[in-house]
Amino acid sequence: MIRFDSIRVVNFALYTDVALHFSQDPDRPLTLIRGQNESGKTTLMRAFLWALFGQTALPRIPDARHPVRPVWAKPGESPRTRVEVRFRAGSDRGVSFFKLTRAVDTSDNGDAVAYGNESVALLRRDGDDWKEQEDEFQLLLKQFFRPEMRDFYFVDADKAVEFVGGPEGRHNDQMMRDMTTQSIRALLGLDMMLKAKDRMDDRQTSYLKQAGSQSSAAGQQDLVKELEDKDEAFKTATNRLAELAAQEREHENTLKNAEHELEESLSKLEELSATNVQYEEVTRKLNDARLKQNELLNELAACLDDDRLFAALLLPVIDGVMDKLQPLKDKGYIPPSELTLLPRLLSRDKCICGTDLLPGSVPRKHIEDQISKAQSLRGQSQMLDAALETARNFGNRAVGNVDRTWKELTESIYKELGNIDPVILQLTEQQEALREERDKAGATTGALRELQKHRDELRNMLDTLRDRRKASEVDVERLQREVRSLRERIRVAASNEKRTQHARCCAEVAEHLQTVIGAAYDVIEREQVLDVSRSMNTIFRNVISATSDSLFGEVGIRPVATQGFTKQYEVYTMEGNREKPLALANGASRRAIGVAFVLALAEETRTKVPLVADSLLHAMSGAVKYKIVDYLTAGDRIGQPVLFGTRTDLLDDEVTELLKRRAGKTYTLTSQAHAGGDVVRAVPAAKCAKQVVICDCEIDQVCPACERAGDQARIAEGRLTLRQNSEVLA
Amino acid sequence: MSTGNTDRMRTEIEKACAGVDELYPGYRKALVDAALECISATAEHDDRRVYINQRFDTQIQTIATQVEVAKGGGSN
Numbered sequence: 154m155i156r157f158d159s160i161r162v163v164n165f166a167l168y169t170d171v172a173l174h175f176s177q178d179p180d181r182p183l184t185l186i187r188g189q190n191e192s193g194k195t196t197l198m199r200a201f202l203w204a205l206f207g208q209t210a211l212p213r214i215p216d217a218r219h220p221v222r223p224v225w226a227k228p229g230e231s232p233r234t235r236v237e238v239r240f241r242a243g244s245d246r247g248v249s250f251f252k253l254t255r256a257v258d259t260s261d262n263g264d265a266v267a268y269g270n271e272s273v274a275l276l277r278r279d280g281d282d283w284k285e286q287e288d289e290f291q292l293l294l295k296q297f298f299r300p301e302m303r304d305f306y307f308v309d310a311d312k313a314v315e316f317v318g319g320p321e322g323r324h325n326d327q328m329m330r331d332m333t334t335q336s337i338r339a340l341l342g343l344d345m346m347l348k349a350k351d352r353m354d355d356r357q358t359s360y361l362k363q364a365g366s367q368s369s370a371a372g373q374q375d376l377v378k379e380l381e382d383k384d385e386a387f388k389t390a391t392n393r394l395a396e397l398a399a400q401e402r403e404h405e406n407t408l409k410n411a412e413h414e415l416e417e418s419l420s421k422l423e424e425l426s427a428t429n430v431q432y433e434e435v436t437r438k439l440n441d442a443r444l445k446q447n448e449l450l451n452e453l454a455a456c457l458d459d460d461r462l463f464a465a466l467l468l469p470v471i472d473g474v475m476d477k478l479q480p481l482k483d484k485g486y487i488p489p490s491e492l493t494l495l496p497r498l499l500s501r502d503k504c505i506c507g508t509d510l511l512p513g514s515v516p517r518k519h520i521e522d523q524i525s526k527a528q529s530l531r532g533q534s535q536m537l538d539a540a541l542e543t544a545r546n547f548g549n550r551a552v553g554n555v556d557r558t559w560k561e562l563t564e565s566i567y568k569e570l571g572n573i574d575p576v577i578l579q580l581t582e583q584q585e586a587l588r589e590e591r592d593k594a595g596a597t598t599g600a601l602r603e604l605q606k607h608r609d610e611l612r613n614m615l616d617t618l619r620d621r622r623k624a625s626e627v628d629v630e631r632l633q634r635e636v637r638s639l640r641e642r643i644r645v646a647a648s649n650e651k652r653t654q655h656a657r658c659c660a661e662v663a664e665h666l667q668t669v670i671g672a673a674y675d676v677i678e679r680e681q682v683l684d685v686s687r688s689m690n691t692i693f694r695n696v697i698s699a700t701s702d703s704l705f706g707e708v709g710i711r712p713v714a715t716q717g718f719t720k721q722y723e724v725y726t727m728e729g730n731r732e733k734p735l736a737l738a739n740g741a742s743r744r745a746i747g748v749a750f751v752l753a754l755a756e757e758t759r760t761k762v763p764l765v766a767d768s769l770l771h772a773m774s775g776a777v778k779y780k781i782v783d784y785l786t787a788g789d790r791i792g793q794p795v796l797f798g799t800r801t802d803l804l805d806d807e808v809t810e811l812l813k814r815r816a817g818k819t820y821t822l823t824s825q826a827h828a829g830g831d832v833v834r835a836v837p838a839a840k841c842a843k844q845v846v847i848c849d850c851e852i853d854q855v856c857p858a859c860e861r862a863g864d865q866a867r868i869a870e871g872r873l874t875l876r877q878n879s880e881v882l883a
Numbered sequence: 884m885s886t887g888n889t890d891r892m893r894t895e896i897e898k899a900c901a902g903v904d905e906l907y908p909g910y911r912k913a914l915v916d917a918a919l920e921c922i923s924a925t926a927e928h929d930d931r932r933v934y935i936n937q938r939f940d941t942q943i944q945t946i947a948t949q950v951e952v953a954k955g956g957g958s959n
Binding site: 292295296342345346348349352353355356360654655658659661662663665666668669670671672673674676677681 | 889891892895896898899900902903914915917918921922923924925926927928929935936939940942943944946947948950951
């Protein structure tokens with residue numbers, strides 16, 4: 154529900170500052186604004202349109218300087234025009250009060266009028282305050298006053314005629330169909346259903362495109378198969394890598410062992426070196442010892458001439474002989490040489506030593522025994538004696554030629570030779586042991602070479618294994634990347650598939666919504682258009698065609714052949730059972746049919762909104778006027794009727810009575826400068842500062858300020874009451 | 884100035900929904916509400932293409948998600 158409370162017009166064309174209030178009386182809902190032709194009614198209605206819809210809502214006015222700029226403003230002046238409309242909007246949640254203000258500066262440089270610094274504000278009443286609706290201002294304004302319905306809610310007879318194809322003689326079927334179709338769809342809300350349905354179709358297409366652009370399930374299966382293959386290859390490569398790594402570790406261990414063994418061998422080689430040194434040292438010592446021995450032997454040899462040699466050689470012989478002789482001596486052997494001596498001693502009976510060797514005496518006997526023993530051993534003793542003698546001879550010869558120094562020297566040499574022999578023996582044994590060790594070391598060197606060769610082979614194998622392992626690692630990493638990539642692609646594909654399914658589901662929902670809205674639209678359109686058509690015919694027959702001017706028995710709305718998908722509607726007329734072309738309708742019939750259409754639509758919209766109608770009753774008979782006024786103001790068909798009419802339009806007494814009963818507010822506009830034509834084109838302010846006087850005289854009243862001369866005849870007849878205390882509003 | 888056709892639209896849309904298979908118990912009511920919301924959004928925001936598409940998508944996707952849940956699928 155929308156109801157206008159008031160309008161204030163400041164510096165707008167003819168108006169300096171005027172405020173009109175609209176009837177809020179449910180028993181007298183009509184607001185009547187009357188005035189002679191060119192008294193400012195249309196200008197007031199334009200102020201309304203400008204406030205609600207802006208400059209684009211104003212029709213071009215031929216010869217007018219500007220539809221908004223005050224006519225009295227002089228060039229160089231920049232008055233600010235302002236129109237304020239207060240209205241209330243009701244809903245299930247209650248009633249809200251709003252104040253819409255549009256203002257603009259205009260300037261005139263003599264050649265053209267500039268329009269600028271426009272401001273629009275929508276305020277909602279909040280207690281005693283007004284709060285600006287900044288964010289939802291445009292939305293609310295459009296919601297309250299739909300631009301496409303502008304010409305319908307602010308209608309005049311001429312505008313109503315356009316619904317039936319224009320004025321007589323200039324009939325235009327296409328214009329009639331366009332306006333009829335637009336009005337029906339807009340007023341019944343069908344256009345919104347149609348747009349919603351079309352938009353739903355658009356959304357469905359969008360979702361289907363989304364579904365189509367994303368990957369298919371088959372593509373996902375291919376990816377899964379590819380992933381399985383890659384996964385298998387990855388596992389194989391990983392196992393291969395593990396094997397190679399194990400082999401590498403094994404070879405590393407083997408190599409370590411080989412290197413350890415090699416190190417040990419090298420250590421042994423170092424030991425061999427020490428042995429060699431020892432061996433060389435021992436050999437050197439042995440050689441030295443042998444050299445010394447040779448030197449001693451040479452020295453000994455040098456000491457031994459023939460005699461000394463003999464002596465030296467015989468001394469042992471002598472010693473041996475002496476050893477042999479000793480037992481003989483112990484047995485009492487007396488050398489033969491001595492045997493000659495002893496008998497002589499016995500013969501003398503005296504020993505050399507003075508002992509008496511008397512016969513029978515003991516010493517004598519002893520000697521005699523000895524001589525006896527010696528004689529028994531005479532053979533031996535002679536030979537020994539000879540040998541002894543010979544030895545003595547030689548010994549004497551040797552001793553006789555050998556001095557003490559030589560002997561000592563020789564003995565020293567012998568002694569040294571005796572000392573050096575064990576040294577040589579010991580060194581020889583050491584040399585032999587070291588040689589054995591060296592021989593063994595020689596075997597170790599061979600093994601070392603083998604070990605080095607083995608180590609090198611192991612190193613090569615290890616290098617090969619490392620290369621293969623690295624290559625395998627590269628393979629594994631590549632496969633791993635590919636597996637990850639495939640998994641990501643599958644994840645994306647799965648996600649896409651989900652989105653695809655969701656998009657398909659959305660497309661189905663959109664299709665259902667489209668179907669539902671479309672079905673509802675078809676029904677509502679069909680039924681409501683039929684309802685409008687019936688209402689239109691009813692209004693036409695009961696309200697308008699009561700006049701004999703009407704040549705039509707039935708009027709209505711019907712769909713026509715569609716242009717593409719969108720249906721169109723047209724007004725049709727019947728005469729009897731025959732269709733009569735609308736083009737044949739005269740001006741009065743056109744106005745009547747157009748008004749019937751407007752009123753029918755206003756009724757069928759079931760909205761309680763104002764209907765601001767200018768000159769709706771113009772050129773109609775009194776009966777028709779009465780029925781139209783009655784139709785507009787009785788009940789609640791029309792939310793808030795606001796009628797603009799001329800004095801002539803309202804002259805009928807019955808109409809006057811009806812207006813008195815139904816008009817809660819009446820304003821009379823009186824022009825002070827009827828200069829011909831629309832008052833907007835009136836003579837500028839130089840001649841008259843106030844172009845229009847507005848008073849609150851009712852339909853049957855007149856005052857000195859209104860309608861200038863008044864109607865003395867009717868006053869005299871008592872049909873008009875003269876007021877002296879009217880309120881002059883402008 | 885809005886129309887007073889909302890009640891009639893609801894009635895007709897409810898009738899139209901009777902012919903749509905119910906995918907889940909609340910589907911029909913969700914369709915009715917969404918259809919009316921979309922018509923209302925069109926009336927209020929028809930000149931804001933992106934915004935109104937978002938409003939439509941919100942309605943559609945809400946129902947689609949409920950359908951998917953009812954089917955046991957789930958949604959993104």
